[in-house]
Amino acid sequence: MTAAEPLRPDLARELIDRATKAAARRAKRLRNQLDAVQLGQDRHADHADAKVLRRVLAEHDWPGHRLVGPEAARAAWSLALHADDDADFQRAATILLERAVQGGDARIQHWAHLYDRTLVNSGRPQEFGTQQAVTATGVVLCPVRALDALDQRRASIGLSPIATGLEKVRLRCARDHPVDDSSTVVLAAVA
Structure with missing residues (x-):
């Protein structure tokens, strides 16, 4: 195994897939291209994404560069960033992401975005x-x-x-x- 290969390529693929689909849904939502049923499905998918990321965090802490690679770590960050309906989860993810940054396993800019988002969401x-x-x-x-x-x-x-x-x-x-x-x-x- 080379240093560039993530330890969990399966998990990396899942995170990237979920984040890619979530971004496409958000783009449609922002363009007001979803009817009421699709909006409900969209929210359900967002909750499912947060649930999967919650499981990943419980099993592995923050899925950083070593575990899933930079692209999937970015995907995990995006899922956490957009989990606005679950403030407690976002705060917990922020703490784990900060630890990953301190360990050199995540980008500090990702932590700053997520930290700011938790502050804004809490008023x-x-x-x-x-x-x-x-x-x-x-x-x-x-x-x-x-x-x-x-x-x-x-x-x-x-x-x-x-x-x-x-x-x-x-x-x-x-x-x-x-x-x-x-x-x-x-x-x-x-x-």
């Missing part, structure tokens, strides 16, 4: 400015603690300045997810 200001609300009027940054030091905190974990990150999100959202309902609010991540 608290985020730390790294990775979360915005996408509305019909545009992309707005969710509240941030100590905004004057945000770019310093972002630089400390390898993220671009907030102005650059926001512009990327605005361009991506305008291209990929046109929103035409003024009541629609969707969390988006800033790179």
Whole structure:
């Protein structure tokens, strides 16, 4: 076995498959392309994805680069990031992801995004400015603690300045997810 091969390629395939399908569902949901039945099926699939990831975390801790490889570790992060209906699970995943980062087995940027998401979902200001609300009027940054030091905190974990990150999100959202309902609010991540 080479160093690049994950220890659990089977688990890697499952995580990547689930995250790929979840991303496709989210894209349709953001474009308002799902009817009521499909929305219900979509939510059921999201819960099933979180349940699978919960099992993986219970058995292996965070599925990091060594266990599943970088692509599947990113997939696991995406599933946790979008498990917004289960705040306790997201917080637990954040703790395990932080441990993986400390052990050199995961990306610190993934942890920052998930950490910010848990803060925003609990009504608290985020730390790294990775979360915005996408509305019909545009992309707005969710509240941030100590905004004057945000770019310093972002630089400390390898993220671009907030102005650059926001512009990327605005361009991506305008291209990929046109929103035409003024009541629609969707969390988006800033790179």
